[in-house]
Amino acid sequence: MSGATEELAAVQGGDGGTANGRCLSPVATAVLGVFLLADLVFVCGALVSLWPVMLGLVQPGTDGGAGAGASSWSPFGLGGWSLTADTAMLLAVILCSGLGSFVHAATSFATYVGNRRLYASWLWWYLLRAGIGVALALLVYFLLRGGLFAGSSGAGATNPYGFCGIAGLCGLFSKQATDKLREVCDTILSTRGDGDRERGDKLAVAANGDPDPGRP
Numbered sequence: 001m002s003g004a005t006e007e008l009a010a011v012q013g014g015d016g017g018t019a020n021g022r023c024l025s026p027v028a029t030a031v032l033g034v035f036l037l038a039d040l041v042f043v044c045g046a047l048v049s050l051w052p053v054m055l056g057l058v059q060p061g062t063d064g065g066a067g068a069g070a071s072s073w074s075p076f077g078l079g080g081w082s083l084t085a086d087t088a089m090l091l092a093v094i095l096c097s098g099l100g101s102f103v104h105a106a107t108s109f110a111t112y113v114g115n116r117r118l119y120a121s122w123l124w125w126y127l128l129r130a131g132i133g134v135a136l137a138l139l140v141y142f143l144l145r146g147g148l149f150a151g152s153s154g155a156g157a158t159n160p161y162g163f164c165g166i167a168g169l170c171g172l173f174s175k176q177a178t179d180k181l182r183e184v185c186d187t188i189l190s191t192r193g194d195g196d197r198e199r200g201d202k203l204a205v206a207a208n209g210d211p212d213p214g215r216p
Helices: 004-014 026-057 085-114 120-148 160-172 174-188 195-199
Strands: 071-073 081-083
Touching: 026 071, 026 081, 026 085, 026 120, 081 085, 085 120, 085 160, 120 160, 120 174, 160 174
Parallel strands: none
Antiparallel strands: 071 081
């Protein structure tokens, strides 16, 4: 699903304005809405507390490894987490992708609730939206760090604003990002033929039922 408007149009156009299934109950709808708001509060609160710690660690010219120093991070006052530059960047990517996923899920949620078309069958889509965005953002982050910054000095050579912005876009536009990664893989790992089809039934059989040694 690339957007709430397209999702709603698909439901309306596919079956004349009705969908197979039952609408989510008002109580369940309220719980889901509170869950989305709680997700926003958690992500924003954790990101605001993490950001100055990460900027203090991710500095130009620093190594960013385990021996490059660490800082303490206490999200919501819950203990102290010792972070290096690399772990701080990973956490920032996770939180920013969760923020982008919230925008996507909340927009879809508000659209369907406003049109009274929030069906119970879509519940798991909303619950898994953040996890999908986070997983995709991490893959893109590793791809960019490994492909574009392989010869750099570490996390200090990265731009945290750029990477976090890309992570947020991966959470917001997870379908488009997945399609783009598929295009990249199709280009890099392209083959001349269908390997599975060409490997099928390669052993020729002679008239007597034995393998024909003269044919592959």
